[in-house]
Amino acid sequence: MSDKPLLQADGIAKRFGTVVALRSANLQVEPGEIHALLGANGAGKSTLVKALSGVHRPDAGSIRVNGELFDVRNPRIAAEAGLATVFQDPALIPDLTVEENLRLTNLPSEVVHDWLERMDLADVDFEAQIRDLPLPTLRLLDLARALARDPSLLMLDEITAALTADQAEHVFAVMEDRKSRGKSVLFITHRLGEVLRMCDRATVLRDGQDVEVCVPGEVGEAGLVQAMLGEVAKATPDESSALASLDEAPVALETIELRSGDEVRGVSFSLRAGEVLGVAALEDQGQDRLFELLSGDRRADAGEIILADGEALDARSPYDAVRKGVVLVPSDRLHALLPKRPIRENLTTPLYNKITKWFSLAGDEKQRVDSAIDRLSIDTRAGKQAGRLSGGNQQKVVVGRWLASGFRVLLCFDPTRGIDVGTKQQIYHLLRELADGGAAVLLYTSELAEIPLVCDRVLVLYDGEIVDEQPAVNATEQALLTAAHGISEEVA
Amino acid sequence: MTTARLGSVRDVDWRVALRRYGWNTGVWLLLIALLVFYASTIPSFGSFQIASIAKNSLPLVFLAIAQAVIVIAGGIDLAVGSMLILSNAVAAQLMDEQAFGITLMVAVLVILMAAALNGAVGWVISVSKVPDIVVTLATLFIIAGLALLVLPSPGGGTSDGFRALFTGSATGTGTNFWPALVMLFVPMLGAAWWMKHSRTGLSLYATGSDPTAAYLSGVNTARAKIVSYAVGGAFAAMGGLASLAITGSGESRFATASNFTLKSVAAIVLGGVALTGGIGSVVGAAAAGIVLFVLSPVLSAMGVDPNTAQVIQGALIVLVMMIAGIVQLRRERAA
Numbered sequence: 113m114s115d116k117p118l119l120q121a122d123g124i125a126k127r128f129g130t131v132v133a134l135r136s137a138n139l140q141v142e143p144g145e146i147h148a149l150l151g152a153n154g155a156g157k158s159t160l161v162k163a164l165s166g167v168h169r170p171d172a173g174s175i176r177v178n179g180e181l182f183d184v185r186n187p188r189i190a191a192e193a194g195l196a197t198v199f200q201d202p203a204l205i206p207d208l209t210v211e212e213n214l215r216l217t218n219l220p221s222e223v224v225h226d227w228l229e230r231m232d233l234a235d236v237d238f239e240a241q242i243r244d245l246p247l248p249t250l251r252l253l254d255l256a257r258a259l260a261r262d263p264s265l266l267m268l269d270e271i272t273a274a275l276t277a278d279q280a281e282h283v284f285a286v287m288e289d290r291k292s293r294g295k296s297v298l299f300i301t302h303r304l305g306e307v308l309r310m311c312d313r314a315t316v317l318r319d320g321q322d323v324e325v326c327v328p329g330e331v332g333e334a335g336l337v338q339a340m341l342g343e344v345a346k347a348t349p350d351e352s353s354a355l356a357s358l359d360e361a362p363v364a365l366e367t368i369e370l371r372s373g374d375e376v377r378g379v380s381f382s383l384r385a386g387e388v389l390g391v392a393a394l395e396d397q398g399q400d401r402l403f404e405l406l407s408g409d410r411r412a413d414a415g416e417i418i419l420a421d422g423e424a425l426d427a428r429s430p431y432d433a434v435r436k437g438v439v440l441v442p443s444d445r446l447h448a449l450l451p452k453r454p455i456r457e458n459l460t461t462p463l464y465n466k467i468t469k470w471f472s473l474a475g476d477e478k479q480r481v482d483s484a485i486d487r488l489s490i491d492t493r494a495g496k497q498a499g500r501l502s503g504g505n506q507q508k509v510v511v512g513r514w515l516a517s518g519f520r521v522l523l524c525f526d527p528t529r530g531i532d533v534g535t536k537q538q539i540y541h542l543l544r545e546l547a548d549g550g551a552a553v554l555l556y557t558s559e560l561a562e563i564p565l566v567c568d569r570v571l572v573l574y575d576g577e578i579v580d581e582q583p584a585v586n587a588t589e590q591a592l593l594t595a596a597h598g599i600s601e602e603v604a
Numbered sequence: 605m606t607t608a609r610l611g612s613v614r615d616v617d618w619r620v621a622l623r624r625y626g627w628n629t630g631v632w633l634l635l636i637a638l639l640v641f642y643a644s645t646i647p648s649f650g651s652f653q654i655a656s657i658a659k660n661s662l663p664l665v666f667l668a669i670a671q672a673v674i675v676i677a678g679g680i681d682l683a684v685g686s687m688l689i690l691s692n693a694v695a696a697q698l699m700d701e702q703a704f705g706i707t708l709m710v711a712v713l714v715i716l717m718a719a720a721l722n723g724a725v726g727w728v729i730s731v732s733k734v735p736d737i738v739v740t741l742a743t744l745f746i747i748a749g750l751a752l753l754v755l756p757s758p759g760g761g762t763s764d765g766f767r768a769l770f771t772g773s774a775t776g777t778g779t780n781f782w783p784a785l786v787m788l789f790v791p792m793l794g795a796a797w798w799m800k801h802s803r804t805g806l807s808l809y810a811t812g813s814d815p816t817a818a819y820l821s822g823v824n825t826a827r828a829k830i831v832s833y834a835v836g837g838a839f840a841a842m843g844g845l846a847s848l849a850i851t852g853s854g855e856s857r858f859a860t861a862s863n864f865t866l867k868s869v870a871a872i873v874l875g876g877v878a879l880t881g882g883i884g885s886v887v888g889a890a891a892a893g894i895v896l897f898v899l900s901p902v903l904s905a906m907g908v909d910p911n912t913a914q915v916i917q918g919a920l921i922v923l924v925m926m927i928a929g930i931v932q933l934r935r936e937r938a939a
Contacts, residue, residue, distance in 0.1 A: 167820060188822035203820035207813035207882040208806065216806045217821050 116179035118143045118296050119195070119265055124163050124173035125320075126156075133159040135320035136173070141265060144294040146287055148307045148328065151317035152340050152558070157300050158200060160317065161269050164298075165197040166190040196263035198271050202250040204242045210253065211238040219260045227256035231282040247274050252282070259286065266290055267298040272306060273396050284310055302394045304333045304597060318342050341561070341589055361386045362420055364552030365406070365438065365521045370415035375401035377576035378415070383521065383554055385420070388547045390567035390584055391556040392592045398576035399556050403525045406554070407440040408433030420520065437520035443529040445506040449498045458498045459484055459513045484512040488542065504535025511542060522546060524555045528562070540566040560596070561589045574598040627876030627884075627928070631891040638898050645905045651779040658784035659771045661897035662846035663688065665788060667864055668871035668893035669795055669886045670839035675872055676799070677832030678812035678881035679729065679736040681722070684840045685864030686747035689856045691718050691844030693751045696760025696854020704765030711766070715841045721747075722837025726830040744865065751856040760854040770849035791842065792890045795835075799886060808832050813882025871896055874921055876928075 119141040126134040134156045141147045151157050162168045164175060166184035175182050177193055184190045190197070204213050214221045221238060228236055231252050242250065251274055258266060268287075272280045287297045287310055299311060307314060307328045316324040316339040324339040331339070366382040375398040383389050393399045404410040406417060408427030417425040419436060427433040430440070442448050449458050459481045484490075488508040498509055507527055514522065524543065528536045544566055547553050555567060563570050563584055570587045572580035572595040580595040639657075643649035667684050674681045695714045699707040729739050764774035770787050772780030799805040810818035811828040819825050843864070848854055875892030877884030896917065903913040 186822070187820050188824070191822055197820075199820055201817070203817045205810040205813045205817055205821070205882070208809055212800070212806055212809075213821070215801075216803060216810055216818075216823065218803060 117141060117176075118178060119164070119298075120176040120179075121160070121164060122174050122176075124160060124170045124175070126159050126163060126168055126170050132320055134163070134170070137317060137320065138322045139164075139298075139315050140325075141296050141298055142313075143264070143296055144291055145312040146291055146297045146299055146310055148311035148314035149298055149300045149317065150304075150307065150314050150336060150340055152560075155317040155340070156320040157317055158269055159320075161197060161199075161267050161298070161300065164190070165195055165199075165267060167199075191261060191263070194261075194264035195267065196258035196261050196265070197267040198251065198254045198258050198269060200269045202242075202247075202254045204250055204254060206243040207241065209239050209241050210236060210245075213242060214238075214257065217257065219257060223260040224253075224256045227259045228253070231256065231279070231286070248276065248279055251275065252279065255283065255286065263295070265296045265298060267300075269300045270302065270395070272301055272303060280306070302597065304336050307336065308333060316340055337590060337593055341593075363418075364420050365425075365554070366418045367406075368416045368418065370402070370405060370417065371413045372401050372405055372410065373413065375576050376405065376412070379573075379576070379578055380415075381571055381578060381581075383552045385520075385550050385552050386547055387569065388543055388553040388555055388567045390563040390570035390587075391554065391573055392560055392563060392570055392587070392596050393556070393573035394596050395558075397573045397596075399525075399573055401576075402573070403440065403523055403556065406433075406438065406521075406523055408438070409440075434517075434519075437518070439514045439517075439519040439522055441507070441510050441514070441522065441524045441527045443526035445510055448510045449506060452497050455490065455498050455501070455509055456481060456485075458509050459516050480516045480518075484515040487515065488512045489538075504539075507539060508535070511539065515546075520552065522551055522553045524553060524557075526556055526558050528557060528559065536562075560592045563587055563589075563592060572596055628888040628891070631875055631888050631895065635891050635895050635898065638895060638902055642898065642902045642905060645902070651781055655772055655779055655781035655784055656777075657894070657898060657901075658781050658788055659776075659846075659850055661894045662770060662784065662787060662850070663843040664864070664867055664871065664897050665792070665890045665893040666839045666843035666846060667868040668875065668889040669792060670836040670843070671868040672872045672875065672877045672884060672886045672889035673795065673799065673808065673839065674736075674832045674836040675877050675879060676812050676881060676884055676886075677808035677828055678815065679726070679829060679832060680740065680869070680879070681725075681833065681836055682737065682740040682865050683722075683725070683743040683747050683861075684836060684843075684868050685861035685866075686744050686751065687718050687722060687837055687840035688844040688847070688864055689861045690747050690751040690754065691715075691841035692848050693755035693760070693844075693854050693856045695845055695848050696762065697755060699762040699766065699848070700760045702763055704763045707763040707766040711845050714845065715838050718841035718844075719834040719838040722840070723830050723834030725837075726833025729833070730826040730829045744861065748856070748858045748861045751861070752858070755854050755856045758853060758855040760848075761852060762848055767849045767852060770846050776850055776852055787846070788890075788894075791839070792886060795839070795886045804828075804831055809882055811881075867896060868893075870917075870921055874924055 117140045119139070121137065121139040124134055124137045137156060137160050139149070139160065149157050149160065159168060163170045164184065166186045166189055169185070175184055177195070182193060184195070187197070205216065208216065211221055214224055225234070228234055233249060233252055236245070236249060236253065245253070251271055255268070255271060268283070271283055275283065287299065290297050299307070301307060311328050314326055314328050314336065315322050316326070316336070318340065323342060326335065326339065328336060361384040363382045364385045368380050370376055370379045377398070379402060381389070391399055401410070405412050408425070408430045411428070419425055419438070425433060425436060425438060427436070427438070433439070488511065490505060490508050490512060498506060501509065511527070522543070528539055540562065543553050543555065557563065564587050567584035570582055570584045570592065571578050572592065574596060575598065579598065646653070667688060670684045671681060691714050694717070695710055698710045702710070725739060725743050729736050732739070767776050768774050769783060772778050772783040799808065807818070807823045807828045808831065810821070810823050811825045815825050871893040872884065872889045873879065874895065875884065875889035877889055899917050899920070900913055903916060904910070908916065
């Protein structure tokens with residue numbers, strides 16, 4: 113082996129439309145090491161892995177394998193060069209059987225079967241369709257498929273997130289095995305304990321850049337968290353609203369033992385009028401499903417959602433929820449808007465249900481649209497199509513249309529994802545203002561540092577359950593991150 | 605608990621098998637039921653009727669296979685009917701007054717030409733990213749226009765041997781049903797095997813089922829699209845050759861092209877191919893093609909007038925889809 117790194121990525125940059133996913137990321141993986149890639153949500157970990165495996169072509173930067181410049185044009189070329197990836201979403205074809213999936217990728221099923229056997233999955237039926245198999249099995253199957261190529265670098269994007277503890281042990285054994293054979297592993301995870309235990313080195317990404325390369329064992333968990341967060345901009349919270357009075361405020365929405373599959377496992381909380389209630393969680397801890405249930409996109413298996421007047425939400429579709437005043441601001445703004453239609457029309461979309469005069473909106477509703485535009489300072493001249501607005505302005509339009517139509521409970525799912533700091537401030541200010549005006553706001557944000565700035569209380573969701581609740585003023589990012597990693601649970 | 609969650613599905617094998625092959629079996633049973641019913645309503649049912657049904661359903665069966673291959677790969681081709689009449693026209697012009705050997709060579713040539721032409725359509729779609737339905741709506745007119753240029757008025761012809769190859773007799777009518785059955789089953793089973801057992805065939809399913817996952821597993825999704833259109837073109841050409849063999853002369857009519865296209869879509873839907881791609885098989889589509897063909901003689905044997913028969917055909921498709929939808933819903937609820 114030469115002393116050249118197995119993989120060297122320099123200055124990798126990638127943007128999607130107006131969102132910058134990677135600014136300039138560097139990464140070096142040596143032969144025979146287990147290397148962790150860390151970072152908060154949205155730091156660019158997955159994008160970097162996808163650039164290294166040929167899914168996204170970087171806008172700038174170079175990738176070298178064993179010192180040779182390497183143009184990763186597509187996943188097949190990456191795999192042939194010894195870079196095998198287990199992606200966050202299994203790359204298996206749902207309508208084909210296991211055996212057909214292997215044939216598709218030209219892998220001998222005996223080799224894959226051997227690997228499955230080592231992971232206690234010898235009983236997987238190769239004639240079963242992928243869509244009939246549970247997610248953990250699929251992830252391990254994807255891993256077995258990657259291993260069958262005997263890659264020099266195995267990239268694992270949050271593979272342990274969906275696995276049980278004993279399954280994760282199998283993955284760790286595989287990683288150790290790779291290392292002992294002089295092969296490398298790039299390991300992405302949110303679980304810092306796994307990093308401390310398994311990884312030789314770690315590269316920490318923040319805002320699309322690498323900020324630190326360290327030895328996890330030396331810096332410890334606290335050091336890793338510190339590196340992931342960077343210098344937390346200490347903005348002072350708004351003059352804190354009278355918390356005591358909140359306890360007497362009427363409940364706007366209450367859930368009782370809400371359950372849905374494995375994702376939401378008995379969630380009970382109450383949201384009061386005039387309150388911004390934060391939800392803190394790592395990725396895939398059930399927050400997506402919880403918001404789907406609350407916004408009427410999906411029905412719960414068990415449990416109840418009760419509104420202010422004691423009425424059950426019982427929504428069959430988002431339309432029902434909207435009629436009862438429960439509205440959603442999703443993270444994917446283009447999903448919520450009609451991107452090719454003008455801004456004004458987007459603001460009036462929810463009003464379509466309320467049209468009182470044929471062919472034109474009632475007068476006061478026109479006024480409401482105007483006032484929403486004013487309040488949010490949406491730049492209506494910016495473009496005739498909502499899709500051409502910047503991410504921040506698009507999100508303002510989404511909030512604005514609910515302002516125009518009226519609501520009681522505002523569900524915000526990571527509304528500031530990929531939005532610049534200035535607009536972020538405006539959106540948070542607006543949420544605060546809405547709450548002070550009597551609205552109830554439930555806010556999930558992947559940016560934990562912002563929870564104390566805007567929320568009154570915060571719930572911590574871990575593995576589909578609420579594991580912690582605290583007043584937001586005390587919720588430092590460190591405390592939230594610790595709770596969100598389920599660490600407090602182990603201490604208890 | 606963990607092992608139970610991860611466990612194999614072997615213990616519910618029959619349910620999985622039923623789900624996977626249920627639709628195919630259902631369509632074939634429906635076909636058999638229709639044939640039995642038909643046999644019982646008419647005074648005599650024998651080899652003449654079998655031969656007649658087998659050979660006359662060939663064009664639609666081939667077209668249904670063509671459409672199924674393309675839709676399974678995630679596309680849709682509104683021009684299969686035009687490709688049928690173009691192949692029919694070209695073959696009728698070139699085969700007229702020729703010996704059997706020549707006509708066979710022409711047939712191979714026509715199939716290759718149609719595959720190349722339709723493969724080019726697939727290439728345009730995958731390069732331009734214009735939706736399949738838009739591009740093939742345009743080619744529906746373009747290819748039908750070409751067919752009219754080649755054969756402006758009905759005419760041309762073929763060799764007796766070539767007619768016998770598809771129909772069992774030089775005149776296109778008779779009681780020998782074997783050639784038609786062979787032409788029906790051999791290409792169908794060949795295509796079905798290729799789709800499920802070759803890597804290229806599987807890449808069509810993969811691309812239609814989940815293009816992202818297919819791309820991530822290293823499938824060349826652009827190539828899969830082109831291949832699906834090329835194979836579809838070849839089968840559409842088979843349809844054109846079959847109808848030339850049945851009638852003994854060529855005919856280019858736009859109404860034939862558009863009608864056949866619509867019927868091919870109806871056939872694959874009835875045959876269990878999901879319009880969203882990735883699900884279904886050419887075997888089901890082929891059976892549904894025969895069902896759609898057999899319905900008209902069955903209904904006329906029952907004394908239903910042709911206009912009402914159209915309504916019943918349409919209603920049947922909706923009914924089958926509704927039943928399938930309800931079954932699917934129950935399955936999801938149960939899961």
